[in-house]
Amino acid sequence: MTREPPVLATQDLTIRFGGHVAVDAVSCAFDRGTLTAIVGPNGAGKTTYFNLISGQLTASAGRVHLNAEDITRLGPAARCDRGIGRAFQLTSLFPSLSVRENVRLVVQSRARRGFDLFSRADSHVELAERAEHVLAEVRLADKRDMTVSALPHGDQRKLEVAMMIALAPQVLMFDEPTAGMSVDEVPVILDLIRDLKADHDRTILLVEHKMDVIRSLADRIVVLHNGTLVAEGDPGEVMKMDVVQEAYLGRAPAAGAEARP
The missing domain is CATH 3.40.50.300 (P-loop containing nucleotide triphosphate hydrolases)
Known part of the structure; x- marks a missing residue:
């Protein structure tokens, strides 16, 4: 073989x-x-x-x-x-946004649609669904609406992984x-x-x-x-x-x- x-x-x-x-x-x-x-x-x-x-x-x-x-x-x-995706080198989170919006922005970037901080997540159904899938994979779905700055340190680390996964490396x-x-x-x-x-x-x-x-x-x-x-x-x-x-x-x-x- x-x-x-x-x-x-x-x-x-x-x-x-x-x-x-x-x-x-x-x-x-x-x-x-x-x-x-x-x-x-x-x-x-x-x-x-x-x-x-x-x-x-x-x-x-x-x-x-x-x-x-x-x-x-x-x-x-x-x-x-x-x-190639890399985590735990430089923190790249948006602390004032929600957990879901952090991941959605990465999914959006990967889809080559550019960044739009003011667009509604439900206006891009497929992007929102992909973000939800990633959040479920890292066990953060129940904290999707939390502001990142309010997350415990361990969950912020998980979010960093989620953002890396969202790039599909x-x-x-x-x-x-x-x-x-x-x-x-x-x-x-x-x-x-x-x-x-x-x-x-x-x-x-x-x-x-x-x-x-x-x-x-x-x-x-x-x-x-x-x-x-x-x-x-x-x-x-x-x-x-x-x-x-x-x-x-x-x-x-x-x-x-x-x-x-």
């Missing part, structure tokens, strides 16, 4: 800031319907790698491909239009989705990501530090250290590797293990 080509791939992706190489020739592929956790110690290059994929940063060298199309020189908006990118959340709010977001993962047409990339989150969600782990990809594969196997224990967990290799350069 011929293997389906990856939805997203980076080839020798590199970025330099002066003499510092923040991401160093990272080649990695992401298959449809999988959730990949990108892990590593602070300063490993995880968020920088995310920024290169989503277009917030321009690569010094290497390539980014989406569905075999070279998107390396496209900006964030064009990559979003091609199917193929690739969903989450940068530390549980950061700054209370103990009670974390399971809500994890359940939401788990539900998104159940749709096997979506490809999910997740930067996360919490190992229990990674173990519960990830199909695969990619480990970065000093901007270099040092390991990738099944979460259980990867986390046992000496290079991961040393680089990510800060543990010394087991007695008798081979020294690594």
Whole structure:
């Protein structure tokens, strides 16, 4: 059986800031319907790698491909239009509008109808229906008429996901989705990501530090250290590797293990 080509791939992706190489020739592929956790110690290059994929940063060298199309020189908006969505980077909510209107504006933008803050939702039936569908998917339908500024922090995070989903991306990118959340709010977001993962047409990339989150969600782990990809594969196997224990967990290799350069 011929293997389906990856939805997203980076080839020798590199970025330099002066003499510092923040991401160093990272080649990695992401298959449809999988959730990949990108892990590593602070300063490993995880968020920088995310920024290169989503277009917030321009690569010094290497390539980014989406569905075999070279998107390396496209900006964030064009990559979003091609199917890359990213949450939890910059808050892009309209705090004075309702939850439903926030989502409807994104649906409207996706439909190329332009923004009209003063139009009635029921004057665009199909847009309103799409917005309602998205709100139901992220479990915010019962709060559709609330002003965003009145939402709890966890629900604002859910709304950010709703707005990303409204763009109909193929690739969903989450940068530390549980950061700054209370103990009670974390399971809500994890359940939401788990539900998104159940749709096997979506490809999910997740930067996360919490190992229990990674173990519960990830199909695969990619480990970065000093901007270099040092390991990738099944979460259980990867986390046992000496290079991961040393680089990510800060543990010394087991007695008798081979020294690594």
